Amino acid sequence: MTSGPPAAASETPQATKPHGFMAELRDAVSMRGVLLVVGVLALQLGFVLSYIGAFHAPTPHRIPVAVVAPAQAADRVVDQLNSMKGDTVEAHTVSSEGQARAQILDRTVDAAVIVNPKGTTDTLLVASAGGPAVSSTAAQIAQSVEQAQKRHISVSDIRPPYASDGRGMSSFYLVLGWIVGGYLAAAILGMAGGARPANLHRTLIRLGTLAVYAVLSGLGGAIIADTVLGALTGHFAALWALGSLIVFAAAATTVAFQVLWGIVGIGVTIVLFVVLGNPSAGGAYPAALLPPFWRAIGEWLPPGAGTTAVRNTIYFSGHARSQSLSVLGLYAALGALLAVIASALHIRRTRQTDVTV
Template identity: 30%
Template sequence: MSTASATPTRGHNRRLIAVVVLVPVLATLALWAFAWPAARTAPRDLPLGVAGPTAATAQVERQLARHKGAFEIHRYADEAAARDAVEDRTVYGAVVVTAQGPELLTASAASPTVAQLLQQATAEQAAAAGTEMKTVDVVAAPATDPRGAALTASVLPLALAGIIAGAAVTVLGLRGIRAAVALFGAAALVGVIAASLAHSWLGVLTGDWWTEAGTLSLSTLAVSAAVAGLAALVGPAGIAGVAFLVMFLGNPFSGAASAPRMLPEPVGTIGQWLPPGAGTTLLRSVSFFDGAAATGPALTLTWWAVLGLGAVLLGDALRTRTRASKPVAERELTPVG
């Protein structure tokens, strides 16, 4: 067999081995990323308020302490202060001890899963003490989406829209300012359409329409700019890199179906550094809590967008400089005479 014929054969064998090995590895990573956090969902230092006279709340705190590592207790003087903390997203709920009996304040808009968990945990304690726990949903989820299923379902489409927009800009050869304008335009249109569907049609978002549209646009731009930016610096492989990060880690680590504090560490924290998690948290804040606790996730999405767009412009500048230097180098190497 000649060397020329053997070389293609070895190349095909390498690609065959790569496919056989790569697919199971990706499947394993996907199962780990999606199944492991879901299987380990439980409260971990979940912020929970306790309000009322010190003597009365001491027993409540002792009962909550039995759930080791589950709750991070915040103490408040009265029910009004506890309500403010729930509305400001400082805590997910609060147990208030009153003269009429214990009362649980929840916020199903923050997380229906957490609200249900708090009801179960406090109901068991109240039953053991021979009392009945009254529950007040301070910030309720919309009646059209009481379990938050529609909001949770929006995470994947927004991530896909961002990946597709960034990949399209790269494949179509848009660079520099044109690429940035295309990314901005696509993200803005996605935000308007998503807000029209989720707010105007389905009624699962209840905040200011334009603020929600801006949030959805920023979430899309954070992903699309990262995809196009990394691709501008390292080539098409950048598309796969960001897509893997957003889909395989950002999606399951977002805590959208439960809450970041319900995921094993450091999954919950990592998820809030990635666009799907930050976008979900920001959307809840602007839609149900009048923008409370929105600064952190808004800054996270902004940094993703700014760095991605900066990489798009930098990649174009480097490519232009490389092209400009080639004729000069060729002239220097060309012999005179």
């Protein structure tokens, strides 16, 4: 029996893969990956620069101070304070101690000097709940001025933080948690379904989902800060409402940036809220102690606006928070509006491209 020639091995041709270190490197690291890593490095260095830049040398600048003194001494005290090197203090006279206390509690001033015409010990009124760092700085300034006049100063804290609110920092940390939760939730929703929403309906659904999330996040933060820890008590409903607004402002802004710039938009959000927003928020150091750049931007970013709104709600009967609430409302409204408009324009461009093709 004759056997035929052996059958050719049936093998599927395999594409030849490049060999060598450089080929493996090109296969493992794409140009997009390199650009993303460079972006992360820039964020990291920006974080270091912003935080150290804001906090490495706190210097008082125009701390608002009221002065109560006899007519013959009032102008002299005010001039002495206002002539201090570096515009340290911005002082003005008021007619009575009661008016000085009222201005501290409505956030017009950070401190008040009460000159005692019958003795050598004057009084400095502060409200450290508004920022312990600025209160202690005001006390140091007053002591140096009084010593030069061979007088003494007694410090009276008329609105200290609650015992469970260590150094008055709970407002800042609560707002920080709300901000982080807002932009992380928006980022996760965006990445789970593609960084750019495919249609307007998806954007609206995301915004609606984030609105529900904001209400739950605000409630959770209020429960922890008020009911569980007792750090910020007595204004539960207001705290819940503020938290919901802060979270949605951060989330809506993040959605807008994602729609506009994809994954790069998340980086822009981190720059705005974390790199720039946190050190300028007035948590560790109030605006009066920050360098000019951070002092200028703090109240116009959600972390600073949120910290001021929460602090003034809890400790100062809601005084001086109109600007903060307006800023938060604008981020929430404009973020949502920008996301919707950008999604609609993206759909329109896509349809026009399809028609052209």
